Amino acid sequence: MNAFEIIGGKKLKGEIQPQGAKNEALQIISAVLLTDQKVTISNIPDIKDVNKLIELLGDLGVTVERLSKDTYTFEAKHINLDFFQSDVFKSKGGSLRGSIMIVGPLLARFGKAAIPKPGGDKIGRRRLDTHFLGFEKLGAKFVYDPKKEFFNVDATNLKGAYILMDEASVTGTANIVMTAVMAKGTTTIYNAACEPYLQQLCKMLNRMGAKITGVGSNLLTIEGVTKLGGTEHRMLPDMIEIGSFIGLAAMTESEITIKNVCYSELGIIPEVFRKLGIKFELKGDDIFIPSQKHYVIESFIDGSMLTIADSPWPGFTPDLLSIVLVVATQAKGSVLIHQKMFESRLFFVDKLIDMGAQIILCDPHRATVNGINKQYKLRGISMTSPDIRAGVSLLIAALSAEGTSTIFNIEQIERGYQDIDTRLRALGAQIKRVEASSPSH
Template identity: 80%
Template sequence: MNAFEIIGGKPLKGEIIPQGAKNEALQILSAVLLTEEPMTISNIPDIKDVNKLIDLLAALGVKIDRIDKDTYVFEAKDINIEYFQSSEFREKGGGLRGSIMIVGPLLARFGKAAIPKPGGDKIGRRRLDTHFLGFEKLGAKFVYDASTHFFNVDATELKGNYILLDEASVTGTANIVMAAVLAKGTTTIYNAACEPYLQQLCKMLNRMGAKISGIGSNLLTIEGVQRLGGTSHRMLPDMIEIGSFIGLAAMTGSEITIKDVCFQELGVIPSVFSRLGIQFELRGDDIFIPAQDSYEIDTFIDGSILTISDAPWPGFTPDLLSIILVVATQAKGNVLIHQKMFESRLFFVDKLIDMGAQIILCDPHRATVIGMNKSHSLRGIEMTSPDIRAGVSLLIAALSAKGKSVIHNIEQIERGYQDIEERLRKLGADIKRVDVEPRGH
């Protein structure tokens, strides 16, 4: 089994370029199914989840030409609808949670779709109801086969409708938008997600000929059109990687420059790290983080303990709460981390406690971190990554810790972070890939 062996406690230095946004890629790549014309997509991250989706598109009949390391041309002219019934499709579709994103485009263009219950992180319940309730509002009918865990959806004619989402789901909003762009009439989506990734999708669809207004707000209006054409699109840099690298610099006392971050698309992310006492400056569109011996957590105005929680955009993304929690372990001061969306994402704190961190897990959603102000370094241990974000958080902890750490199940990390081992080594990190059997969790 592959694992990372890390000798921590060494300051890093240099420049790092964030990969293309994973969560944007899963939406944008699915949207190539909406047209038979060529689509040129660039800044695609070379990671497992995205590559699995590209393989799935190829199996569906999409012609794919890789013209550069991060740039592909997709042409979805000849789609094999019968492929839905194959055991191969069940295996490919079931191995990737992002495969749910192909349903909206296929319904819009072909009137039917099927999808096995998708996989992905085990971080608590991640409902698909929002997707299917939205499709139903547009006139689709679906049947869930509990014995095979297969969703079959039929929509011979989609019609625009008023849709009030039960949750501001990013993937749910994106899927419904992609279904609605070719529906007859006007669709209004209220309580829509408005993340930059979704804004990117809507802007690209409009370049293809869609008529979407309200982009960037939680009220989207979509006037259905008869067909969409091709276009070109470049992904944003991954905001989760950018936040991870800010946290890495602080924890390891490193001087790091994060290149080409599209700062205006980062929302509250920089200010949340600032509240932990982390200094940085914007140089052009680069974030420069100086080496800091210590950083102090802010308090609320009345002096009470700071609480950092996740919320739908423009609130703080849940994908960075694990990073915030780890960074807080070496800060001066205390903070309450409140993970509202997923009830299992904080369970990795037992590994941090084993490393010497002072954390009280209040319940599945809340943890109080008592910062040690770098007076006591974390110690290296052997551990296993439970999901993508916790895996990178543990990796950051290991790079700051004294001694050797071994992280198993690094396939989880590699689902979301491209060439992470190589890029960290260029900053001076002592990290290598080893083949070992895990001794425990």
């Protein structure tokens, strides 16, 4: 098993380029199935979840050509629909949560699809009902086979519909949009997610010939068309990486420049880090974070303790709450972290407590952090990464800690972060990949 060995407590310095956005990639790459024409996509992150999806498309019959490290062309001219019933599809599709994203485009174009029960993170229940309720409203019928753990979906007669979504799910909205673009008539989606990644998808589909209005709002109107064409698309930088690097700079007292961040698409994220007392400035489209010895958490105007909670866009993304929690451990002041969306995402705090952080886990959704104002450094320990975002939070903690830390199960980190050890070493981090047997605890 691979692990990261980190010698912490070193100040880092330099420039780092965020990768393309993982959460955008899964839906954008799935959208190539909507047309038989060539689609070119650039700034694709070279990470396991994305590479698995690209491989799955190749197995389905999509002609995939890699032009450079981050640029691919896709041509979905000859799709093998029988592949759905194969054991290969069951094992590959079942190991990748993102595989649900190919269902919408296939329903729209071919009128049928199948999907094995998907896997993914251990961060609590992530329902797929939103996707299927949307497909049903558009006229799809699906049957779950509990023995094979397969969903078979028939959508030979898709019709536009009014859909009030039960939750503003990003992947759910994306999947329903991709299904509706070729349904007969008008579809209205209310309580739609409006994340920049979803806006990117809608803009790409419109360039392909779709008719989507209301992009950027929570009310989307889609006029169905009969055919979509090819296009070129460049993905946004990953806002979760950008937030992670801001946190890393603060924790390690480092001077770091994050390059080409598409600042206008970051929403409330920079402001939340400012509330933790982190100073930075915008230089062109780069974020420059100076070396800071101390940072002080703001309180609310009435003097009460700051609460940082996740909520659908334009609220604060749940993917950065674990980063905020780690950064707060070394701040001056206290903050309540409220993780509303997923019930298991705070369960990594025991590792931070072992490192010397002062955290009270109130319940599965809330943790109070008492910042120690860098009066002492966290101490290095051995730990295991439970999911992508917690893994990077622990990595940041280890880089700021005194002594040596070992992080096991780094496959979880690498599902979301490309060449993370190489890029951190370029900033001066002492991190290396080692072969290690997993700890017993």
